[in-house]
Amino acid sequence: MGGMTLSGIEVRIGQRKILDDVTVEFPAGKVTVVIGPNGAGKSTMLAVAAGSIKPHAGVARLGDDDLRHLPARQAARRRAVMPQDSHVAFPFTVREVVEMGRTPWSGSSPADRDICDEALELTQMTAMADREITTLSGGERQRAALARVITQATPVDTESVILLDEPTSAMDIGHAEATLSLARDLARRGAAIGIVLHDIDSAAAFADQVVLMHHGQVHVAGTVGDVCRAETLSDVYETPIEVFERDGRVHVTPRR
Amino acid sequence: MRVAVVTLILVAAVLGVVMLSIGLGQFATAPGDVFASIRRVVFNGADPLDNQVDAVLWNIRFPRIALGLLAGAALAVAGAVMQGVFANPLAEPSIIGVNAGASVGATLVLVLGAAVTSPWLLPGAAFLGAIVVTVVVWAFARTGGKAAVLTLVLTGIAINAIASAGTSFLIFLGDTTAREQVIFWQLGTLSNATWEAVGITLVIFTAGFIGCMVIRRPIDVLSLGDASASASGIHVERLRLVAILLACLLTGVAVAFGGIIAFVGLIVPHTIRLMVGPSHRYLVPLSALGGAVLLAAADIATRNLIAFSDLPIGIFTAIVGGPLFLLLLRRTLHGQGGLR
Numbered sequence: 001m002g003g004m005t006l007s008g009i010e011v012r013i014g015q016r017k018i019l020d021d022v023t024v025e026f027p028a029g030k031v032t033v034v035i036g037p038n039g040a041g042k043s044t045m046l047a048v049a050a051g052s053i054k055p056h057a058g059v060a061r062l063g064d065d066d067l068r069h070l071p072a073r074q075a076a077r078r079r080a081v082m083p084q085d086s087h088v089a090f091p092f093t094v095r096e097v098v099e100m101g102r103t104p105w106s107g108s109s110p111a112d113r114d115i116c117d118e119a120l121e122l123t124q125m126t127a128m129a130d131r132e133i134t135t136l137s138g139g140e141r142q143r144a145a146l147a148r149v150i151t152q153a154t155p156v157d158t159e160s161v162i163l164l165d166e167p168t169s170a171m172d173i174g175h176a177e178a179t180l181s182l183a184r185d186l187a188r189r190g191a192a193i194g195i196v197l198h199d200i201d202s203a204a205a206f207a208d209q210v211v212l213m214h215h216g217q218v219h220v221a222g223t224v225g226d227v228c229r230a231e232t233l234s235d236v237y238e239t240p241i242e243v244f245e246r247d248g249r250v251h252v253t254p255r256r
Numbered sequence: 257m258r259v260a261v262v263t264l265i266l267v268a269a270v271l272g273v274v275m276l277s278i279g280l281g282q283f284a285t286a287p288g289d290v291f292a293s294i295r296r297v298v299f300n301g302a303d304p305l306d307n308q309v310d311a312v313l314w315n316i317r318f319p320r321i322a323l324g325l326l327a328g329a330a331l332a333v334a335g336a337v338m339q340g341v342f343a344n345p346l347a348e349p350s351i352i353g354v355n356a357g358a359s360v361g362a363t364l365v366l367v368l369g370a371a372v373t374s375p376w377l378l379p380g381a382a383f384l385g386a387i388v389v390t391v392v393v394w395a396f397a398r399t400g401g402k403a404a405v406l407t408l409v410l411t412g413i414a415i416n417a418i419a420s421a422g423t424s425f426l427i428f429l430g431d432t433t434a435r436e437q438v439i440f441w442q443l444g445t446l447s448n449a450t451w452e453a454v455g456i457t458l459v460i461f462t463a464g465f466i467g468c469m470v471i472r473r474p475i476d477v478l479s480l481g482d483a484s485a486s487a488s489g490i491h492v493e494r495l496r497l498v499a500i501l502l503a504c505l506l507t508g509v510a511v512a513f514g515g516i517i518a519f520v521g522l523i524v525p526h527t528i529r530l531m532v533g534p535s536h537r538y539l540v541p542l543s544a545l546g547g548a549v550l551l552a553a554a555d556i557a558t559r560n561l562i563a564f565s566d567l568p569i570g571i572f573t574a575i576v577g578g579p580l581f582l583l584l585l586r587r588t589l590h591g592q593g594g595l596r
Contacts, residue, residue: 047483052487077489091529092534096476103474
C-alpha cells in the first residue's frame with residue numbers, strides 16, 4: 001500500500017499544543033505540499049512523520065505499519081528525510097555525505113557507489129563530489145542533502161516515502177525548480193513525496209495535493225484548487241493574496 | 257592509499273619512538289644492552305633486580321613507555337569520539353572539563369588513601385567523575401544535537417572552575433603525603449608507572465577501543481545533526497550514551513594513572529583529520545596510533561630535556577595544544593557564520 005499517514009497527532013511543549021489533532025496523508029505516487037505561516041507546526045508535523053519527534057497522542061503509519069513498532073532501521077529504508085538544517089559538523093566530502101544515505105542498508109557494496117553517482121547526477125552535484133561540504137554555499141549544501149536523501153530512498157518504488165523540509169529555501173530559482181521537478185519524477189516512480197514549502201506559487205505548480213496548516217492544526221487540505229483560494233490564504237497569512245489562473249494552472253502571488 | 261601511507265608512517269613512528277625512549281634517559285642504554293636484557297629476563301627467566309640494567313629497564317622504563325603509549329592512545333581516541341558525539345571539533349575532554357571531573361574522583365581516592373585497597377578504585381573514581389561532568393556539559397551545551405562552540409567552551413570554563421574547586425578542597429583536607437602525591441599527579445606524569453597500572457590500562461583501553469571501533473561508522477552520521485541521523489535509522493540517544501561512556505572510560509583510565517595530560521584529544525584527532533579526512537572509520541584507529549606516538553615522544557622530552565629531573569608531561573602537550581586550540585577556535589568562530 002505504501003505512503004504514510006498521520007492520524008490525530010498531538011505534540012505539546014509544556015502546556016502549549018504545537019500540533020493539535022493533526023491528520024495528514026502522504027499517498028504513494030503523489031506530491032503532497034505542506035504550507036502555512038511561520039509557527040504553524042509544519043516542521044513539527046514533518047518531524048513526527050520522520051520519527052524524530054514522538055507524538056503525545058495519535059498514530060503515525062508507514063504503509064500499514066505503526067511507526068512505534070517499526071525498527072528504526074527498517075523505517076529508514078522506506079522513509080528518507082531531509083530536515084531544514086543542512087549543516088555538517090566536519091569537512092566530509094560531498095560524496096562521503098551522500099554515501100551516509102546508505103546507512104540503513106546492509107553496508108558497503110559496489111552497487112552503493114552507482115546509487116550515489118546517480119543521486120549526485122540527479123541533483124547536479126557530480127562536479128562538486130570531491131569538494132568539502134563545509135566550503136559549499138547553503139543552496140549547494142541543500143542539494144548535497146537532497147542527494148543523500150535520494151541515496152537513502154533508493155530503490156524508489158511505491159513503498160518509498162520521501163519527506164523534504166523547505167528543501168529549496170537557500171537555492172537559486174533554477175535549482176529550486178529542478179529540485180521540485182525531481183520530486184515530481186520521484187512521485188512518478190511511485191514514491192510518496194511530502195514537501196514543506198513557503199513558496200505557495202511553487203506549491204500550486206508542483207503539488208498533487210496541498211495541506212494548509214495554521215495554529216498547529218490542518219486548516220484545510222485537498223487539491224490545489226481546494227486550498228489555494230484567495231480568501232482562505234489571505235485569511236490565514238493575514239496579508240492580501242491574489243490567486244488567478246493562467247495557461248491552465250493556478251498562480252498565487254501577494255497582492256501589491 | 258593515503259590512509260595506508262599515514263598508517264604506515266604512524267606505525268613506524270610508534271616503533272621509532274619506543275626504540276628511542278628505551279635507549280634514552282638518565283641511565284643511557286645501548287641497543288645491544290637492551291636486547292641482552294630482554295634475552296636475560298624473557299628467555300632465561302632472570303630476576304630483573306639482580307642486574308642494574310635489567311632493573312632500570314624492566315621496573316622503570318618499560319612500564320613507563322607502555323603506560324605512555326596506552327594513555328596517549330586512550331586520550332586521543334576519547335577526544336576523537338567526544339568530538340564526533342558533540343559534532344564539534346573543539347569538544348576536547350580537557351576543555352569541557354572531563355579531565356577535571358576525573359581528577360576530582362581520583363583525588364578523592366588519593367586523599368582518602370583508599371587507592372591501596374584496590375587497584376581498580378582509582379580509575380573507577382576517575383571514570384565516575386568524568387561521566388558526571390560529561391552529562392552536565394551535554395545538558396547545558398547542546399541545541400538540536402550539535403553543541404554550539406561558544407556554549408561548549410563557556411560551559412567548560414564553569415565546569416573546570418567547579419571541579420578544580422572540588423579538587424582544591426580535597427587537597428586541603430588531605431595530609432602532606434597525599435597533597436604532594438595529588439599535586440604531582442595533577443601536573444601529569446608517567447613516573448608512577450607500574451606493571452599493575454599498565455595491565456589495568458591495557459584492559460580498559462582494549463575494551464574502550466574495541467567499543468569505539470564498533471560504533472565509528474554511525475558516529476559519522478551524527479555530524480549531519482540529530483534529525484538527519486535519526487531519520488537514517490540511527491538510535492541517536494543510545495549511540496550518544498554508549499559513545500560518551502566509552503570516551504569517559506578511556507579518559508578516566510588515562511587520567512587515573514597519567515594525571516592531567518591536556519590537549520592530546522585535540523591535537524591528535526585534528527592532525528589526523530587534516531591527513532585523512534574526518535571519517536571516523538579511519539580517525540578512530542589512526543588517533544590511537546597518533547596518541548601513542550605523541551605521548552611517548554613527549555615523555556622522552558620530559559625525561560631528557562633537563563638532566564636529572566622529570567618534568568611534568570602535561571607541560572609539553574599544553575605547549576602544543578593550547579595554541580592549536582586558539583587557532584581552531586578562531587577558525588570555527590569565523591568560518592561557520594559567526595558564533596554557531
